Amino acid sequence: GAVVSQHPSWVICKSGTSVKIECRSLDFQATTMFWYRQFPKQSLMLMATSNEGSKATYEQGVEKDKFLINHASLTLSTLTVTSAHPEDSSFYICSARVTPSGANVLTFGAGSRLTVL
């Protein structure tokens, strides 16, 4: 089946540095990918919709200059947390929409846990 690979699984960085998280669709093309943020014991919060070859669509309240999204190919979307601060520490999960025969299913990556010191 469709697999979404996310890297890195864990990352620790110093405050003020930038961190890039990659999301790849394996064995299928994903024109649309989604980035979620999950706080402990909470549901997923959609941050942005990543569209191949065009600008990402950000949800209300999400800083586009803080969370840079690039979807340069049909199999890769990246999320860069710029000038990270401790409050950016979270679990970030990407997903891609798999649409065989019109079915609408999200396949998720394994997530990336970011800790900002």
Added chain:
Amino acid sequence: AQSVTQLGSHVSVSEGALVLLRCNYSSSVPPYLFWYVQYPNQGLQLLLKYTSAATLVKGINGFEAEFKKSETSFHLTKPSAHMSDAAEYFCAVSANTGNQFYFGTGTSLTVIP
């Protein structure tokens, strides 16, 4: 507009007992409904989905869910809980052609030996 409500943020069952996780949805269009499971520090894994075919949907790991339009519900069940079922479960709704998925707040399932 679409949304889902998961009743009960925590559910505890004994090993071997019936598992029932509740999900009610709201949708202005025919919905697609999903259950996902999340194990600690992992992404979400699709358990099962309803996409306007059979109302009783069977998924992986012995789980199933029934779409009841009259009750706007899509409850998840498993006849006999196993220790490995302990995880966080999310119900989600989507329009059949839309990009947006709306997730419930999740239900944490604990299985007591």
